[in-house]
Amino acid sequence: MSFSVTLRDVTLKYGDTEALSDVDLDLEADKIYGLLGRNGAGKTTLLSLLAAFRRPTAGEVLVDGRPVWENAEVVSRVALVREGGDFDDTDKVEAAMKSGEIRPDFDLDYALELAEKFELPLDRKIRDLSRGKRSVLAAICGLAARAELTMYDEVHLGMDAPTRDGFYKALLAEYLERPHTVILSTHLIDEVANYLEEVVILDRGGILRHEPIETLQGVGATLTGPAGAVDEVVAGLEVLAEQRLGGTKSVTVGTELDAQSRERAAASGIELGPVGLQDLFIHLTEPDRTGA
């Protein structure tokens, strides 16, 4: 039984700075979530609360409907894999893997199998690993934890493209074999988009959007054409960004165009284009969303 996540009015302050402000969030179990946000948006802070690395200043953090703080039943089945992992640098790779057996469900055989697949040298000290190999070790420990809620916070940093691809495939295979809740926090948005079922976008310490990936991918459109015609079609719609070059205007809208608007746009010579998840994210989180 994998874990759901609930945050109620959660605020976390570092001194006078609010990293998260009155956050409410519900994540169902057995799904793969993407956690997106600009630097400093509060992604790592949110994940730290879910792993009980920190206690919120206010509000309630529930995992599987139970408070996560100091709850051995819960935290032993929650894994937060941070960039580079949390290891004793003087340990050897194999020893670091074996330390995962603190967890009731850690699968050492699986970890060793992945280490072989990713060519991780077991007898090397962690401090002697390259950044990429260290990231691989962290990812392997996250996969082999067999946790009910596994969170990867920028764990791919340092991995080359084939290794990242291998990691995503291993993650998906593990998920299909044993459905559980996964949260991927990343800046490589388009790279992971195909694996995500829902996306949570954080901005300035709050939840900006929480939607199924299909909804987000279908939510926007880019209209490019004569300025007057574009303005006419987008009138009344949520404009995410606009750019103008001479008499040509390009407008990104955050709402799906109905059939009538599409017909009108086509008749006016307006070109319609999709908005990728990364483009939409950039538009949604721009400090000045009009792009002026």
Added chain:
Amino acid sequence: MPADTNLKLPTRRYSIGFGVAWEAHKYFKWWFAVIIVLAMVTPPAVFQFSSTEIEVSAWEFAAYSGKIFSAIVAGTFLYTMFPNALAQGLTRREFATSMGLFGPVWSLILGALALAGFILEHLWYGLFDWNQAIQRGDRDLALDSLGAVLTHGVTYPLSYLLFFAGGALIGAACYRWDGGWLILVPVAPVVFSLDFALTRADPWGPGWFRWLTGLSGDASSPVAAAAMVVVIAALAWIGRAILLETPVRAKKA
């Protein structure tokens, strides 16, 4: 993998405590071996070259340095292991309990080693007709019988545990706060003061430190031992309280 190699949730805190103590001793086994050899070989070597009779215990220096070593091990192990243990899904309470077992087991094993070293040295010195004595300023404490050796050596496990508890508290404070090392200021004098009182040793260090740590000098050994037990419990309780509210630090880029 065989399922029974994974730790069981209700008892893993105890397994980890004993396991870390065992692994720590295994990790330092060669250090201990070198110290034992040095302590046993140095006196005959000195005698060979200076022809002066050996009158002080060389093992005392090794055993005494074990106190500082225990504090360092406690502090550095706690500082390093805390974030990693929590990242592996341990709670703060479980970690604190593990450290609470690690300390006594470490101190018992190291204390047993210290006592065995004194007994071995007593027999070793006996072969050469040397006096085994502990330097105490202008008066030496003669270990002229196995009973005297036992009386002296038996205090070490308690001393090691006291230093371990002090080191662990300093380690916890250093992890919790950037200026956490300042807790050294009250902890060190208390720890040294009680240890001086128990072992009837002369305080050392700068004048203010000697004065501070010499305050308990008039306490009898049973009183000093009882005070040690109370202080060990207090240090452990404060350390645990600090750990229970300590967040895992953000990783540096």
